[in-house]
Amino acid sequence: MNSVYLKKEDCCGCSACYNVCAKQAITMKPDEEGFLYPEIDQGNCVDCGKCTDICPLTSKGNYKETGIPRFYVARHKAEEVLRQSTSGGAFTAISNLILRQNGVIYGADYDEDFHVLHQRAETAGQRDRMRISKYVQSDMRDIFTQIKADLQEGRKVLFTGTPCQAAGLRGFMAKSRLTDRLYICDLICHSIPSPLIWEEYKRLLERENGGKLVNVQFRSKKHGWSRANSNKGFLFSTERNPDILQEDDRFYHLFFTVGAITRPSCSQCRFTDIHRASDLTIADYWGIEKYSPDWFDPLGVSVILVNSPKGADLFDQCRQELLAEERPKEESLNEQRRLSESSQFPKNRSLFWEDYRHFGFEYVIRKTE
Numbered sequence: 345m346n347s348v349y350l351k352k353e354d355c356c357g358c359s360a361c362y363n364v365c366a367k368q369a370i371t372m373k374p375d376e377e378g379f380l381y382p383e384i385d386q387g388n389c390v391d392c393g394k395c396t397d398i399c400p401l402t403s404k405g406n407y408k409e410t411g412i413p414r415f416y417v418a419r420h421k422a423e424e425v426l427r428q429s430t431s432g433g434a435f436t437a438i439s440n441l442i443l444r445q446n447g448v449i450y451g452a453d454y455d456e457d458f459h460v461l462h463q464r465a466e467t468a469g470q471r472d473r474m475r476i477s478k479y480v481q482s483d484m485r486d487i488f489t490q491i492k493a494d495l496q497e498g499r500k501v502l503f504t505g506t507p508c509q510a511a512g513l514r515g516f517m518a519k520s521r522l523t524d525r526l527y528i529c530d531l532i533c534h535s536i537p538s539p540l541i542w543e544e545y546k547r548l549l550e551r552e553n554g555g556k557l558v559n560v561q562f563r564s565k566k567h568g569w570s571r572a573n574s575n576k577g578f579l580f581s582t583e584r585n586p587d588i589l590q591e592d593d594r595f596y597h598l599f600f601t602v603g604a605i606t607r608p609s610c611s612q613c614r615f616t617d618i619h620r621a622s623d624l625t626i627a628d629y630w631g632i633e634k635y636s637p638d639w640f641d642p643l644g645v646s647v648i649l650v651n652s653p654k655g656a657d658l659f660d661q662c663r664q665e666l667l668a669e670e671r672p673k674e675e676s677l678n679e680q681r682r683l684s685e686s687s688q689f690p691k692n693r694s695l696f697w698e699d700y701r702h703f704g705f706e707y708v709i710r711k712t713e
């Protein structure tokens with residue numbers, strides 16, 4: 345096998361191929377933009393084809409549900425949870441249910457240097473670290489293999505992640521009989537930024553402010569929860585003044601306004617679809633103030649898509665923690681472009697990366713201000 349994918353747009357970096365390879369012939373290596381791609385050691389490869397068979401982008405199946413989801417507006421009943429969540433705290437309600445059943449949660453966390461990576465949680469404390477959107481592609485490592493091991497031990501598992509990661513897990517588990525206990529919850533996903541640019545940004549904040557970063561927080565709700573303000577409010581602190589949270593919007597600017605730092609496959613995302621490769625989908629209920637003003641809450645409101653019978657069962661069981669009501673699907677289809685189309689890259693995306701390679705991060709920050 346020469347390669348798992350033909351062009352970069354055909355690889356989302358979910359690591360399903362790396363996890364499925366019985367010969368450990370695949371390693372995930374960063375490219376010059378910092379995104380991970382599979383690289384095959386031809387000496388170990390036996391050409392079995394499993395990696396391409398299960399790939400959610402190049403395989404025959406894309407692992408999506410065929411039915412139309414049911415759409416709900418939802419908000420966690422506990423104000424404390426709303427304050428500590430990105431949207432309306434749907435993730436906490438769903439994961440609490442699995443934890444109460446002695447299950448295991450997988451989601452995106454930080455390591456001690458604020459690299460974003462998927463982790464395993466068995467306690468509420470470990471799960472809490474997964475709260476809050478981290479606008480950086482998460483390193484999946486051998487997470488799918490760990491999930492399989494938990495399922496083999498009879499544990500229930502909740503996986504949360506981007507739609508392509510969810511599809512990668514479905515591909516990895518496609519031939520397994522263990523999926524009864526596996527619950528997959530994806531996000532509506534705008535697109536996913538580069539871990540390399542995140543590293544550069546963290547180092548810049550450290551240079552400018554003195555000492556290592558000790559706290560970072562995307563989507564802090566400092567400016568409330570609303571479509572207009574939610575992409576403000578990135579907070580951080582460094583060793584020099586660990587208790588003083590400062591605000592900086594340059595990473596958000598590169599992500600949302602310049603739009604040049606996200607993964608090539610996001611421009612042709614196969615999962616910007618009402619048919620999901622997951623049991624539940626969670627996101628912000630943008631526009632709820634127009635459709636049903638009583639539901640608006642400046643601390644956050646979630647939309648939950650119930651995509652499968654298993655998702656319906658999970659949602660019914662966790663509803664006691666939530667205020668929730670079914671809503672017409674058109675509301676979210678109107679407001680959430682990532683349910684119908686991929687994010688568009690700027691025409692000068694390649695110029696951004698050329699500038700970065702030649703002149704460095706501070707140059708591209710200044711140039712795009």
Ligand SMILES: Cc1cc2nc3c(=O)[nH]c(=O)nc-3n(C[C@H](O)[C@H](O)[C@H](O)COP(=O)(O)OP(=O)(O)OC[C@H]3O[C@@H](n4cnc5c(N)ncnc54)[C@H](O)[C@@H]3O)c2cc1C
Pocket residue numbers: 428429430431432433434435436450451452460474475476477478479480481482504505506531532533534535536537626627628629630646680682
């Ligand atoms: C990159 C990205 C793009 C998004 N784009 C949109 C969008 O276009 N529209 C929209 O309405 N919502 C979007 N969301 C989802 C939204 O920001 C919230 O994550 C979601 O509503 C859950 O909020 P909550 O209050 O239920 O959960 P929280 O308690 O805030 O939990 C956050 C959840 O997100 C997962 N997560 C966090 N960071 C990552 C990551 N880097 N990779 C994979 N999973 C992660 C965690 O595992 C956890 O399950 C996006 C999220 C991310 C990470």
